[in-house]
Amino acid sequence: MTVHLRKVNKGLKGQITVPGDKSISHRAIILGSIALGKTTIAGFLPGNDCLSTIECFKNLGVDIKQHNDFVEINGKGITGLTEPNCILNVGNSGTTIRLLMGVLSHTNFYTSLTGDESICKRPMDRVVHPLKQMGTNIDGRVHGRYAPLSIRGGDLKGQIHRLNVASAQVKSAILLAGLFATGGTTVVEPYQSRDHTERMLKKFGVKINRDGLRISLLGNQKLIGTNIIVPGDISSAAFLIVAATIIPNSKIIIKNVGLNPTRTGVIDVLKQMGANIKIMNYREAEEPYGDIIVTASSLSGTTISGDLIPKLIDEIPIIALAATQAKGKTIIKDAEELKVKESNRIDTVVKQLKQMGAHITAIEDGMIINGKTNLIGTDVDCYKDHRIGMMLSVAALLSEGDTTIKNSDCINISYPNFLKDLAFLSGK
Numbered sequence: 001m002t003v004h005l006r007k008v009n010k011g012l013k014g015q016i017t018v019p020g021d022k023s024i025s026h027r028a029i030i031l032g033s034i035a036l037g038k039t040t041i042a043g044f045l046p047g048n049d050c051l052s053t054i055e056c057f058k059n060l061g062v063d064i065k066q067h068n069d070f071v072e073i074n075g076k077g078i079t080g081l082t083e084p085n086c087i088l089n090v091g092n093s094g095t096t097i098r099l100l101m102g103v104l105s106h107t108n109f110y111t112s113l114t115g116d117e118s119i120c121k122r123p124m125d126r127v128v129h130p131l132k133q134m135g136t137n138i139d140g141r142v143h144g145r146y147a148p149l150s151i152r153g154g155d156l157k158g159q160i161h162r163l164n165v166a167s168a169q170v171k172s173a174i175l176l177a178g179l180f181a182t183g184g185t186t187v188v189e190p191y192q193s194r195d196h197t198e199r200m201l202k203k204f205g206v207k208i209n210r211d212g213l214r215i216s217l218l219g220n221q222k223l224i225g226t227n228i229i230v231p232g233d234i235s236s237a238a239f240l241i242v243a244a245t246i247i248p249n250s251k252i253i254i255k256n257v258g259l260n261p262t263r264t265g266v267i268d269v270l271k272q273m274g275a276n277i278k279i280m281n282y283r284e285a286e287e288p289y290g291d292i293i294v295t296a297s298s299l300s301g302t303t304i305s306g307d308l309i310p311k312l313i314d315e316i317p318i319i320a321l322a323a324t325q326a327k328g329k330t331i332i333k334d335a336e337e338l339k340v341k342e343s344n345r346i347d348t349v350v351k352q353l354k355q356m357g358a359h360i361t362a363i364e365d366g367m368i369i370n371g372k373t374n375l376i377g378t379d380v381d382c383y384k385d386h387r388i389g390m391m392l393s394v395a396a397l398l399s400e401g402d403t404t405i406k407n408s409d410c411i412n413i414s415y416p417n418f419l420k421d422l423a424f425l426s427g428k
């Protein structure tokens, strides 16, 4: 699909909710599918990635009923999974394929996993190697580096794994495998990554410990079905937060957004740049959440690096757009991981924003942006990457003239009503 967007003359106004958190929705399906008894999920994200997770577990024999944002799973425990009679297709979802590898690592049947063109280019060896070390029979193209992958589980032994990237997907895959291993499994992270798996495992009755950057669990633990409430996705809210910050005269309220501190880097950075963002009705739960109030404001450049990067990795495309509207220089570094996301996000962000007139340069591990620039509408491409598509849509609302965005259907991956919500807030 191609969309045509143009500059909004008035600011964004109104109150809105964003769809459920993608990371939490995936984990709720995965843990509910290997738990004993009934699990319900309210606030589930019915985006293409999470629907791929449901489809994979249905093909593994799990009874899952989904209606919009409500899901019911009748889990039979890990031994309830059965050999699929087709190749499991994860579509565009890195979280699905990597966490599934962990779940399937000890099964006594054969599974093959594949995904779309982007998935088949993303590194899988970061999960294949530690699982092989634990005892799984797993392989893939180019010595296990890429999907399609094949897995025939094995008898697993718990081990200590020191990760060289801060990746919640790798950490989660190893911890899920650790549930079925003999002895203890420990993951040591270089920086803390999102901790939704650890929080949700506890909710399903698993004993798991964190000591600084070390997370450990013992094997042979049972998961018991439970009721999960998924808060709004801060990564989706981030597009609206930035839009309301950089479009003059805006004031919006986003209700019930997840505020897990391993995910709120975008709020910290925007505030540091001068954004007017307030949190109201903060509530503690398994996953903390609250309402976010954003008023338009002027921004200054900043530097983003080190342990902040995993807390905002998915928000870098929209932060880069914010930086084009900030006075002075913004440096984003230590973010090589951007190269192995749904697209190479250093290349795609830089190329597309440059085309709209931004002063932005790629560096080896990030980008440098000089603002403030008046952006100009033109023809852009989101390279089938949902976060690039949403960033370019927000850029279009700010740009002089018309913007045409090609391949915009990828937005359905994480925020199917995004363009409708933007139109609502623009008063259209």
Ligand code: S3P
Residues within 6 Å of the ligand: 022, 023, 024, 095, 166, 167, 168, 169, 170, 172, 193, 194, 313, 314, 337
């Ligand atoms: C995710 C973890 C992050 C993030 C991705 C979702 C998750 O990836 O970029 O969108 O749900 O665990 P990495 O673990 O590869 O950093």
